[in-house]
Amino acid sequence: MLSPDLINEARIGRGLEISSKKRLLETLAELLAKDHPRLSTENVFERLLERERLGSTGLGHGVALPHARIKEVSQVLGAFVQTTRGVDYDAADDEPVDLAFALLVPETATEEHLQLLAYLASRFSEPATRARLREATSPTAILDLLKAT
Amino acid sequence: MDLTNQIILVVSLVLFASILASVVTSRFGVPLLLVFLFIGMLLGEEGPGGIQFDDVQVAHLFGSLALAIILFDGGLVTPFRNFRVGLKPAVGLATVGVLITTGITGLFAAWWLDLHWMEGLLLGAIVGSTDAAAVFSLLRSQGLELKQRVGATLEIESGSNDPMAIFLTIVLMELIISGSNDVGLVLLLEFVRQMGLGALFGILGGLGLVRLINRLEMSPGLYPLAVMAGGLCIFGITSVLQGSGFLAIYLAGLVVGNRPLQSSQYIKRFHDGIARLSQIGMFLMLGLLVTPSELLPVALNALIFAAVLTLIARPIAVWLCLLPFRFPWREQVFVGWVGLRGAVPIILALFPLLAGMDQASMYFNIVFFVVLVSLLIQGWTVAYSARRLGLEVPPTSHQVQRVELDIPGQRELELVGYRLAKDTPVVVERRDMFRLPRSARVVAVLRGKHLVDTLDLADLKPDDYLYLIADPADLAELDRLFVASAAPERLSDQVFFGEFVLNGEARVGDLAAAYALDLPASDHPLTLDAFIRLHLHTAHPVVGDRLQLKTVDLVVRKIEGDRILKVGLKLKRGG
Numbered sequence: 001m002l003s004p005d006l007i008n009e010a011r012i013g014r015g016l017e018i019s020s021k022k023r024l025l026e027t028l029a030e031l032l033a034k035d036h037p038r039l040s041t042e043n044v045f046e047r048l049l050e051r052e053r054l055g056s057t058g059l060g061h062g063v064a065l066p067h068a069r070i071k072e073v074s075q076v077l078g079a080f081v082q083t084t085r086g087v088d089y090d091a092a093d094d095e096p097v098d099l100a101f102a103l104l105v106p107e108t109a110t111e112e113h114l115q116l117l118a119y120l121a122s123r124f125s126e127p128a129t130r131a132r133l134r135e136a137t138s139p140t141a142i143l144d145l146l147k148a149t
Numbered sequence: 150m151d152l153t154n155q156i157i158l159v160v161s162l163v164l165f166a167s168i169l170a171s172v173v174t175s176r177f178g179v180p181l182l183l184v185f186l187f188i189g190m191l192l193g194e195e196g197p198g199g200i201q202f203d204d205v206q207v208a209h210l211f212g213s214l215a216l217a218i219i220l221f222d223g224g225l226v227t228p229f230r231n232f233r234v235g236l237k238p239a240v241g242l243a244t245v246g247v248l249i250t251t252g253i254t255g256l257f258a259a260w261w262l263d264l265h266w267m268e269g270l271l272l273g274a275i276v277g278s279t280d281a282a283a284v285f286s287l288l289r290s291q292g293l294e295l296k297q298r299v300g301a302t303l304e305i306e307s308g309s310n311d312p313m314a315i316f317l318t319i320v321l322m323e324l325i326i327s328g329s330n331d332v333g334l335v336l337l338l339e340f341v342r343q344m345g346l347g348a349l350f351g352i353l354g355g356l357g358l359v360r361l362i363n364r365l366e367m368s369p370g371l372y373p374l375a376v377m378a379g380g381l382c383i384f385g386i387t388s389v390l391q392g393s394g395f396l397a398i399y400l401a402g403l404v405v406g407n408r409p410l411q412s413s414q415y416i417k418r419f420h421d422g423i424a425r426l427s428q429i430g431m432f433l434m435l436g437l438l439v440t441p442s443e444l445l446p447v448a449l450n451a452l453i454f455a456a457v458l459t460l461i462a463r464p465i466a467v468w469l470c471l472l473p474f475r476f477p478w479r480e481q482v483f484v485g486w487v488g489l490r491g492a493v494p495i496i497l498a499l500f501p502l503l504a505g506m507d508q509a510s511m512y513f514n515i516v517f518f519v520v521l522v523s524l525l526i527q528g529w530t531v532a533y534s535a536r537r538l539g540l541e542v543p544p545t546s547h548q549v550q551r552v553e554l555d556i557p558g559q560r561e562l563e564l565v566g567y568r569l570a571k572d573t574p575v576v577v578e579r580r581d582m583f584r585l586p587r588s589a590r591v592v593a594v595l596r597g598k599h600l601v602d603t604l605d606l607a608d609l610k611p612d613d614y615l616y617l618i619a620d621p622a623d624l625a626e627l628d629r630l631f632v633a634s635a636a637p638e639r640l641s642d643q644v645f646f647g648e649f650v651l652n653g654e655a656r657v658g659d660l661a662a663a664y665a666l667d668l669p670a671s672d673h674p675l676t677l678d679a680f681i682r683l684h685l686h687t688a689h690p691v692v693g694d695r696l697q698l699k700t701v702d703l704v705v706r707k708i709e710g711d712r713i714l715k716v717g718l719k720l721k722r723g724g
Contacts (some may be wrong), residue, residue, distance in 0.1 A: 051663055055651035055715070060642070065649075069663065074686035092642075092650040092706075092715070093629060094584070114700055118720040121648040 001116060002147055007078040009117060010030040010035060012139040021090065021097075025066060028102035031079035039104075048102065050123060054081040058091025063124040067117060069110075072109045076116060077104040099124070099133055101146075167429045180528030182283050182432050182491060186521070189436015194386065202437040205502045212496040214381075215427035216311070216421020217398050219492075221380045222424035223308045225417055233711065234689045236302025241470040242302070242484075243310035243654040247277045249469060250488075251317055253462035258454060268508060271321040275498050275516050276458060278314035279307050280491025283528060287467050293532060294544045297691040300482050303487055311493050312396035316343050318497045322504055346392025348400060354383035355404025363411055372412040373419030376405060409636065423569060428492070435495045439517050447511065449453040451518035459527065463488040474684045477694075486533055542693040543640045564592070566632040571611045587622035589627060645693075646704045647719025653678040653712065666698060678713040681705060 011031045018024050029045035047068035051057065058067045079102045086096025101120055105113040123129055129145070136142045170184050192198030202208075227384040232293045259269025294300075320339050358379040362372060383401045388394035410416065444451075464485040471481055498516040501509035535541055567573075585591070594601040595614040609615065619627055651660065658673030660666065672680055681696050681703055682688065690713055694705040700721055707715035 039309065050659075053652075054655040054659055054663060055649060055718075059648060069665065094626070096584070107665075110700070114720045118648060121643065121720075125643050145266060 002087075003076070006076055006082050007080060007143065007146060009139045009143050011028070011077075011079040012142050013079075013081040014136065014139050014142060016081055017085075018081070018087055019085075021052075021087055022084070024064075024081065024083065024087050024089070024100055025052070025102075027081055028066060028079050028100060031081070031102070032077055032102060032104055036077070039070075043072070044068075044070070044104065047104075056090040056092070057149075058089040058095075058097055059121055059124055060091055060093040060095065061125070061127070061130060062086060062091075062095050063130060064091065064097040064100040065103065065117065065120055065124070066100065067105070067113075069107050069113065070104050071107045073104050073106050074136050075106065076109065076112065078102065078147065082142065099130065118140050163188065163433065164426075164429065167433065168491070180283060180524045182428065183521070183524045183528065185429050185432035186436040186524070189433040190439065190441055191436075192433070193437045193439070196439050200437060202434075205438075205499055208434055209499045209503055210495070212431055212492070212499065215431040216493065216496060217381060217395065218377070218420075218427045219393055219424045219431075220308060220311065220399040221377070221384075221402040222420040223304075224399045224404075225406035225420055227308065227406065228305060229403075229407045231297065231301035231305065233301075234691055235305045238302045238471055238474045238476070239305035239309060241473075242306045242467065243313055246311050246466040246470045247274075247313040247317065249466035250458070250462045251277045251314075251493045253465065254454065254458050257457050257462075261453065262450060264508070265325075267321060267325050271318065271325065271501070272454075272512055272515065273462075274314055274317035274321055275500075275512065276298055276490055276494045276519055277317060278310040278490075278493045279303075279488045280493060283489055283491050283524070284305045293535060294542050295535060296480070296540050296542055296693040298476070298689070299483055299540055302633040303484060308399050309396070310392040312344070312347060312399070314493060315395055315497060316340065316393060318500055322500060322506070325506070326504060335479075342391060343393040343397060346387055346390055347394065347396030350383055350387040350390075350392060351397035351400030352404060354379075354386075354397065355401035356408075358383070358401065359405055359408045359410055362405075369412055369415060373416045376416050377420065377423065380405070389634045431492050431496075435492065435517075439514070442515050444518050444521075445512070447514045447518060451515045451666070452522065454515060455519045455522045458490075459486075459488060460522065477685070479540060483534060483538050483540055488523075488526060488533055489527045489531070491522075494520055540693075541640060543645050561621055562588075562618055563624065565619060565624065565627060567615045567617075567618050567627075569609055569611055569615060569631065573611070573631055585617070585630075586619065586623035586626045588623050588713045590618050592616045592618055602654055624663050646706045646717030647702060647717040650706060651677055651703075651718050653714045653716060655716075664701060666700065667700070677703065677716050681713055681716065 011034070013027060013031060016027060018027060025048050026041070026045050029048060030043045032044050033039040033041045047070050048066045051066065051068050057065075058064045079103075081100045083098045083100075086098045089097035091097060101124070103113075103116065103120070106115070132145050133142060136145060167185055167188060170188070171181050190196055194201050218704050228709045251270060253273070254276060255270035255273025256266065257269070258264060258272045259266045262269070262272075264272070284661075295303075316339070320336055324335065360377065362375060362380070365372075365375065369376070380398050380401055384394040384398040387397040406413075406417070464482075467481060467485040467488075471484065476484070495513075498513040501512050506512075593614075593616045594609065596610065596612075601613070603606075615631060617627060654676045656673065657668060657675045657677060660677065661668045661673060672683075675683065680693070682690055684696050685694055687694070689711055690705050690708060692708060693707055696703040702717075702719040702721065704717035704719055705713050706717040707713075
């Protein structure tokens with residue numbers, strides 16, 4: 001389900017020391033903007049933060065799925081971060097977040113956007129998936145897990 | 150002396166068998182009360198039991214007593230917060246609703262059975278009240294939780310419509326016997342006196358009882374008894390003064406159950422037990438009282454009567470009474486369907502027998518049959534229809550060991566115990582980041598038969614017993630950590646409320662921008678809270694209310710008073 005261009009090893013951070021929701025979103029924004037010609041970290045961060053104001057994107061069980069529609073991208077773009085300690089994310093179940101998948105979608109792709117979010121959320125609702133993502137020791141391993149269906 | 154012992158043996162065996170039957174039946178979803186009724190009929194004159202029992206006076210005495218106790222318990226366990234969404238519709242259903250049901254079924258009965266119109270109305274009044282208590286025990290035993298609006302409405306209705314049905318029955322009987330035709334005035338005066346005295350004595354009596362209990366110093370075992378005696382006194386005084394004792398004792402129960410009261414945990418447990426005993430006893434007795442072979446001749450008429458009651462009268466009454474409250478149609482259908490008839494109609498059918506009216510035994514048999522049909526058909530389908538109409542919400546409370554700590558002058562705290570299972574969240578995920586709610590403290594962890602020294606959450610194993618002290622407000626949070634979710638997939642939080650949680654005060658315009666929702670610009674400045682209430686046409690949203698948009702559902706997830714705090718965002722799949 002995840003297209004090959006959606007995420008790659010360069011946009012996966014593993015075992016990062018992050019202590020706040022703001023830092024987590026900034027890190028994800030950096031990963032997303034890093035190799036993209038038209039994206040800037042500040043812009044992405046701003047958009048992700050905007051979405052958080054509607055309500056936390058924490059899905060529960062320590063997973064967050066921040067996302068935003070953004071006109072600078074022409075294809076969906078994802079980044080993933082696994083942190084060593086949980087970050088207070090204001091999630092529905094108040095559990096600190098240590099797994100976060102960020103998603104940027106083009107302004108035009110509304111249907112795809114929702115489908116992808118629903119798909120990712122259902123993947124992360126499986127306890128086994130979460131456990132394996134937490135145990136993964138390299139970005140390659142995480143990438144394999146994310147791509148497996 | 151020998152007879153005494155035999156009686157004790159038989160009675161205790163029957164009681165024991167009935168209680169054990171409740172364990173079995175709750176697994177099959179059979180309405181429990183029906184089972185008791187059948188056990189009673191089996192014991193009776195035409196069953197293997199062969200017991201002759203036709204003392205209407207005794208049946209009436211015990212029936213009324215049992216009813217009073219059941220209503221008292223119903224009041225005790227109804228929290229005031231249910232009144233927010235349930236009170237007004239329930240009061241409408243309990244007064245106007247009963248009148249409409251009585252009118253339609255009564256006039257039909259008069260025409261079909263060729264009775265005087267007042268006799269027909271009497272029959273209508275006898276079957277006028279619902280017994281939702283049966284429904285709720287049924288739903289709860291299967292671990293289902295209803296949306297609060299439906300649940301509260303049905304529960305309060307069932308508690309408060311008995312006095313109305315009783316009142317109508319008594320007045321109509323008096324009118325028929327005295328041959329008076331001045332219906333309107335008598336009815337009105339009688340209504341004001343019965344309900345006025347009932348309400349007055351019930352509320353004042355309840356307040357007085359709470360004050361008295363809180364001042365008494367006695368052994369803990371006596372508090373529940375004192376409360377029960379007090380409640381029955383309120384019932385007695387009101388009834389003797391020609392008020393509605395049933396209304397009084399229900400209201401007294403409400404007041405007592407919702408005020409700070411010492412030993413309230415013991416009091417409620419005791420009354421839960423005694424109310425169950427009353428139900429068992431009452432239905433056994435009513436089963437004994439009826440002569441099953443006399444039911445057959447009236448079966449066809451009773452069946453038609455029951456059909457008119459459940460398929461025409463009740464739905465019309467519900468629809469008219471709920472009109473001002475704009476209930477969603479699914480909820481109206483459910484409330485209309487769950488007009489379950491229970492013990493009250495049978496007890497009321499004893500009144501004409503006591504008064505020696507001509508058609509009394511026919512009334513009794515018809516009513517008995519109607520109740521049987523209602524328990525059987527509606528009782529059996531209630532869980533199914535709740536599911537089909539989508540009125541369930543994810544369960545919030547789990548059955549765990551709980552002890553309320555009575556610490557004078559302190560805020561309320563509870564001692565809760567959990568037995569951890571293999572699939573309990575803390576055990577499965579074994580993460581060191583689980584955090585207890587602020588008010589909660591681990592008191593002890595028992596493994597095997599030993600107390601574990603460490604109180605570390607990351608170190609818990611299946612089959613451990615975990616004991617915590619916590620604020621009752623945080624119990625849901627603790628349940629989430631320590632109870633393996635038994636809810637079916639369709640009621641898990643993610644499936645029911647959707648993937649994301651939005652704030653109630655977020656702007657519609659921002660939401661529309663984030664997900665490209667096609668919403669009119671006039672809605673954009675609204676908060677989600679206002680938007681949902683506007684489009685659901687309700688001032689009193691409840692958890693589980695759902696606003697369907699083209700690509701997403703907005704589901705009310707958390708409320709405080711009438712304000713929506715959290716909204717679930719459910720993405721529709723498969724476009």
